Amino acid sequence: MLSPGLTLYVVRHGETDWNAAARYQGQRDIPLNDRGRAQARRNGETLAAHLDAETLAGLDFIASPLGRARETMEILRAAMGLEPAAYALDERVRELNYGHWEGQLAADLPQSDPAGLAERRLGPFAWRPRGGESYADLARRTDGWLGSVARSAIVVTHGGVSRTLRGTVLALPADDIPFLPVPQDRVLVLGGGNAAWI
Numbered sequence: 261m262l263s264p265g266l267t268l269y270v271v272r273h274g275e276t277d278w279n280a281a282a283r284y285q286g287q288r289d290i291p292l293n294d295r296g297r298a299q300a301r302r303n304g305e306t307l308a309a310h311l312d313a314e315t316l317a318g319l320d321f322i323a324s325p326l327g328r329a330r331e332t333m334e335i336l337r338a339a340m341g342l343e344p345a346a347y348a349l350d351e352r353v354r355e356l357n358y359g360h361w362e363g364q365l366a367a368d369l370p371q372s373d374p375a376g377l378a379e380r381r382l383g384p385f386a387w388r389p390r391g392g393e394s395y396a397d398l399a400r401r402t403d404g405w406l407g408s409v410a411r412s413a414i415v416v417t418h419g420g421v422s423r424t425l426r427g428t429v430l431a432l433p434a435d436d437i438p439f440l441p442v443p444q445d446r447v448l449v450l451g452g453g454n455a456a457w458i
Contacts, residue, residue: 352402
């Protein structure tokens, strides 16, 4: 659980061409597109307007090591008037590994993996794609990270991670977590058992 008094500003990376096509990315290293770069700038400008100098000075900056998250962080920091490269990486906030679904279009799955889709419908939080992770696996990884957070932070991560962080902080039903909305042009503020979008 997130320590009392701490706040997380959770930013999903900006859009990629695979996001736009509804193609499963998982841990594939797909770059941002122009829309994604604009979303990253918007989120940096929003944070700059939302945070006073004292709050900003007390924040850590952490990103997933995948390129789309690193590029989002660097654009976001530049938009905030900060040195783009001054942030830490943490493997624990890397995206869910979608295993054999990575690279596939969501629209093709009814033909390419009808059995996997049927199994996922029966238990979306526990279902694990072949060679990948379940949301339960991801939640164990992100809960470990959440418990290690010692200061309020801006974290640039991925849709799956945003979902499991929200699920833990808000104590949501497990099978609701995989379907939580994860916009790329908003910042999720988590803390004190609450969540809000800016």
